Amino acid sequence: MDFRCKVLGRSRDPSRWNSQDVSGGAASHAPLCTRSRGGPGSDQAHSWMLVTSQALGTVWRIAKGSVMLAASCLVAALCYFRRMHCNFGHWLKWWIGYLQRKFKRNLSVEAEVDLLSYCAREWKGETPRAKLMRKAYEELFWRHHIKCVRLVKRDNYDALRSVLFQIFSQGLSFPSWMKEKDIVKLPEKLLFSQGCNWIQQYSFGPEKYTGSNVFGKLRKCVELLKTQWTEFSGIKDYHKRGSMCNILFSDVLLEYKLYEALKFIMLYQVTEVYEQMKTNKVIPSLFQLLFSRETSSDPLSFMMNHLNSVGDTCGLEQIDMFILGYSLEIKIKVFRLFKFNSRDFEVCYPDLLPREWPEISLLTENDRHYHVPVF
Numbered sequence: 001m002d003f004r005c006k007v008l009g010r011s012r013d014p015s016r017w018n019s020q021d022v023s024g025g026a027a028s029h030a031p032l033c034t035r036s037r038g039g040p041g042s043d044q045a046h047s048w049m050l051v052t053s054q055a056l057g058t059v060w061r062i063a064k065g066s067v068m069l070a071a072s073c074l075v076a077a078l079c080y081f082r083r084m085h086c087n088f089g090h091w092l093k094w095w096i097g098y099l100q101r102k103f104k105r106n107l108s109v110e111a112e113v114d115l116l117s118y119c120a121r122e123w124k125g126e127t128p129r130a131k132l133m134r135k136a137y138e139e140l141f142w143r144h145h146i147k148c149v150r151l152v153k154r155d156n157y158d159a160l161r162s163v164l165f166q167i168f169s170q171g172l173s174f175p176s177w178m179k180e181k182d183i184v185k186l187p188e189k190l191l192f193s194q195g196c197n198w199i200q201q202y203s204f205g206p207e208k209y210t211g212s213n214v215f216g217k218l219r220k221c222v223e224l225l226k227t228q229w230t231e232f233s234g235i236k237d238y239h240k241r242g243s244m245c246n247i248l249f250s251d252v253l254l255e256y257k258l259y260e261a262l263k264f265i266m267l268y269q270v271t272e273v274y275e276q277m278k279t280n281k282v283i284p285s286l287f288q289l290l291f292s293r294e295t296s297s298d299p300l301s302f303m304m305n306h307l308n309s310v311g312d313t314c315g316l317e318q319i320d321m322f323i324l325g326y327s328l329e330i331k332i333k334v335f336r337l338f339k340f341n342s343r344d345f346e347v348c349y350p351d352l353l354p355r356e357w358p359e360i361s362l363l364t365e366n367d368r369h370y371h372v373p374v375f
Contacts, residue, residue, distance in 0.1 A: 108153040108249045109165050112374050115141050115149050129338075133365065136340035140363070140373065144335070148374035149363065156309075157205075159316040159362075160259040161249070162370040163324060163332060166360035168232040169245050175329035183226055186268050187218040196271060198300045204260050205311035218264055224254065225261035256311070262324070263307055269327040271299040286322040286350055315368055321349040331359040335373070338365055 119137035123130045140146040152158045152165070166172075190196040202214050228248065235241045249255060273287045296302040296319075310316060316324065325332040325348075332349040339345045362370045 106250055106252075107246060108161055108252075108255060109245070109372060110151045112148040112150055115146055115373075118149055118151075132340055133337055136335075136337035136345070139340065140335060140337075144375075146363075146373040146375055150372040150374060152369070152371050154369050155311075156313065156315045157256070157259045157311050159321065159370050160262050160310075160324070161255065162362050162372055163328070163330075163360065164258060164262065165245060165249060165372060166362075167328070167330070168228070168248070169241055170358070170360065171233050171235060171238075171241055172330065172358050172360075173233045174229060175327075177329070178226075183265070184219060184223045186222060187215045187264070190268065190271060191215065194271065194275065196299070198303075201308075202264070202267075202303065203308035203312065205256060208308075218260070221257045221261040222264060224257050225265075228258065259311060262328075263310055265327050266320070266323050267299065267303055267307055270302055270323065274299050284326065284350070285352070286319070286326065290319055290323070318349070318367065325349040325353070329357050331357050333359055333361045334370070335361070335363040336367065337363060338367075 115137060119134055123133040123137075150165075152162050187199065190199055199218075200211060200214050202218065204217060232241060232244065235244070270287070270290070273283050274291065277283050277287070277291065290296050290302065291298070294301075295305040306317070306320065310320070321332060321334070331353055334347050334349065336345055336347060361373050361375075363373050364370045
């Protein structure tokens with residue numbers, strides 16, 4: 001027993017043995033406890049993981065902020081370029097329109113367009129008036145063989161413009177009475193031969209009064225009409241006349257002078273017939289109707305109450321169309337589309353005329369604005 005105790009290195013004294021055993025046991029178990037709690041390497045790995053996690057979080061926050069900032073900048077840039085694109089589009093459209101208005105001829109009588117296509121574009125819907133107009137245009141197309149139409153600028157000169165365009169484009173010659181007289185001298189003739197000093201109150205469209213200068217202005221207008229009419233009537237080629245019409249009817253100032261000349265020719269004819277009536281001569285029925293009205297009982301009242309307003313506040317009335325046709329010695333056939341299916345659908349100004357007078361055709365939807373039909 002003692003031998004085993006010695007061999008084992010233990011004391012016989014239990015108290016001593018216990019103390020040694022306890023101390024030895026504590027010493028022998030201490031490294032195991034220490035290893036179970038982790039050593040310095042484990043703390044270092046944990047620290048590296050924490051630092052790495054914090055770094056990744058920081059990098060992610062920075063990357064997320066950068067992406068959001070880049071996205072915001074991209075959206076702002078897209079909005080800016082979109083606004084610039086819209087502004088540039090408006091600016092470019094304005095300049096294109098300006099250049100077109102500046103360098104393109106503004107024709108007061110437009111090029112030919114298909115009659116039925118124009119009707120379909122202008123008269124849509126199922127209203128009674130739209131249906132009536134479509135039937136009237138179909139009547140022109142199928143029965144009267146009108147295939148196209150030339151639209152005329154809508155103003156208070158359009159009736160005169162439509163008639164003069166037809167005269168020039170067809171190359172019609174002077175009326176017989178114009179061949180016998182020098183129409184350039186007609187303004188002075190009214191003043192000195194017939195004592196019509198009231199002619200000084202003649203208005204040139206929007207111009208209300210020109211005083212003593214009216215004779216000079218009328219002379220220039222009538223002279224221009226004579227020159228242009230002579231030139232167009234001498235051209236035999238239809239296409240050349242058409243090209244010259246496009247040039248003439250894109251010059252506003254020249255146009256208005258020609259229309260004022262036509263107005264004066266009408267006034268001259270009214271004055272001539274009125275002088276014949278005073279000598280008890282037989283006058284055409286249309287002038288009897290004209291002088292029977294209170295507003296046109298004589299040339300002065302006709303000029304003041306009707307003719308001076310033409311080109312300014314109103315166009316030609318039906319009685320004026322009769323006088324225009326009579327003065328120019330042409331038959332003005334007008335298709336009044338709003339009178340379709342009535343006896344007034346197709347009328348002539350004047351209605352009673354010599355057979356040798358040439359004929360021109362117009363169409364109207366309301367007796368105020370006229371267009372040129374093309375057969």
